[in-house]
Amino acid sequence: MTATMAEVKPGAHVGSDSIILRAEKITKQFGGLTAVNAVDLDIYRGSIQGVIGPNGAGKTTFFNMVAGIYQPTEGRIIFEDMVIHDGGGRSSRPDQVAERGIARTFQNIRLFANMTALENVLIGMHTRMRSSPLGALLKLPSVSREEQQARGQAFQWLAYVGLKGKGNETAKNLSYGDQRRLEIARALASWPHLLLLDEPTAGMNPTEKVQMTQFIDRMRHELDLTVLLIEHDMRVVMGISDNVAVLDHGEKIAQGLPIEVQRNQQVIEAYLGKSGAEAAAQSTSVRHDINSGPAQTPQEALQ
């Protein structure tokens, strides 16, 4: 079930340790519907990889396969030289994926709403802690020391995402933006190597979006992270991604630098439809686009 990167693709023009995650011909079918169709994607260590596409393009399905919620029908996913999901064979469970160093946030926030912010972060640390229920029962010193350290660290994570002093608030009472931050803190607490962000700026106002974008970039540098980012908002994706892949109807139709992708005719058509793309070529005032915010078609974002 395991294979080294060298076996997987001999002669790849990049060294094996510069690719952190590789998806090979990954396919997911739900009954007769093919949600993701033979998508290849290499994510380079330390980069921010954007994934964009219209609604229903298969972005979240792709995410869920990486995270282990769905088992791919075909193809495989290799993370840090290990095959973690194999369409023909075994797939890792979500908790095993998390243990390997992949953490994620959700499009629709899924915090543990009735727990405090601190507890949410502590749960994020779950995989990095070792205490067993028996040890806790016997109050072993190692367990209480670990617990103390974990709490200290959890407070630091909260401060890092800008939730200082809000550790004891119940998650559901936090404001929307704070809940998003808390989700990121919870994901960071497991010290992931790869962070999956599913629309981190959804529902935010323009100022918050800018802050979040800057924060993602800062995180990447300070914490040595690789980020896989799904986003609807073109400005966010184009602003921070090193590389952007475009999905449409389950297939990858383009990939490259943000600027390349923006000029790609196929991408513009996927977003606006064929006639829309022609119209957009003539006029920049087309508004039947993917999102509610202003200036979000690829062309407009470019300007």
Added chain:
Amino acid sequence: MLLVLLAIGLIYGAYDRPELFAQYIIIGVANGALIALIALGYTLVYGIVELINFAHGEVFMMGAYFALTVVATTGVTTEKGWLILAAAAILALLGSMVFSSAINWGIDRVAYRRLRHAPRLAPLICAIGFSFILQQMAVYWKGGNPLSPPALIPSEYRAYNILQEWFGLETRIRIRPLDLAVVLITIPLLILLQWFIQRTRTGKAMRATAQDRDAAALMGIDVNRAISIAFIVGGALAGAAGMIAVYYINSARPGMGFRYGLYAFTAAVVGGIGNLNGAVIGGFIIGIAWSLSDGFLKTYPGGHFSWWGAQWTPALIFGLLVVTMVFRPSGILGETTAEKV
């Protein structure tokens, strides 16, 4: 309407015959502690997998049988010193906790886990099936007749009144060592459980799993393990209740799990299923209602309720359930989408 009348009657009765009333409350509290222990097992499992584990009453019954077996095997008699007797009691308690949790864990491992993504009805029917299997196993193991446990409490202490002997109170209210023991075993277990669920890493993992199983898995929590632990903890509490019950009611029979199980389930629902504190509160409510209905109501002065008897107890308890369901469907402490464990 009837319940309101009953309540008025009880309040008047409590005023009129306070000692008798207090006596039945004490019995009710001891009974309630037992029910609470069992109810916690229902509520823990429901909270985490949304399954009403109908085999839970039988897990409790098996615990009772195992406790009885352990004490019989040690061969202690009441002539031995109290230290040896206490050691035998603790051994039986721990033994039945381990035994019951092993059964509960086994049922989940063998059956429920395979049905985790099946329609809800499948594991439910499966649970009812296990309830019958365990009952028949108990019949096969120990026979169908009620058994008395080997004596652990010296006979002179059976009717010993702590209030009179220790505190020299002139009262007819009687607290036996047994009543005290029930509460003294139950309370630490409840505190331990609260601490385990609220404070430990495993407890947090269980709460997270109960709230959002997928999100918990993505945080690196082994969901199956968290669920197994819920079954183990619930089983251990049922085993402890079994050990206590076999001495408190001084008999064990294969059908005992049915009534206790149903009452405990009612307690869990009345308190708000999925809520641990709710199960405890529900347990005490049902326990007290049970003892008042069995004893106090018919001896109530004036004879207005002389027709009342223990045969009406199930009607009263399930009446409480119906009233709860009508006026507060989520139970006393339950919220509609509340924290579950």
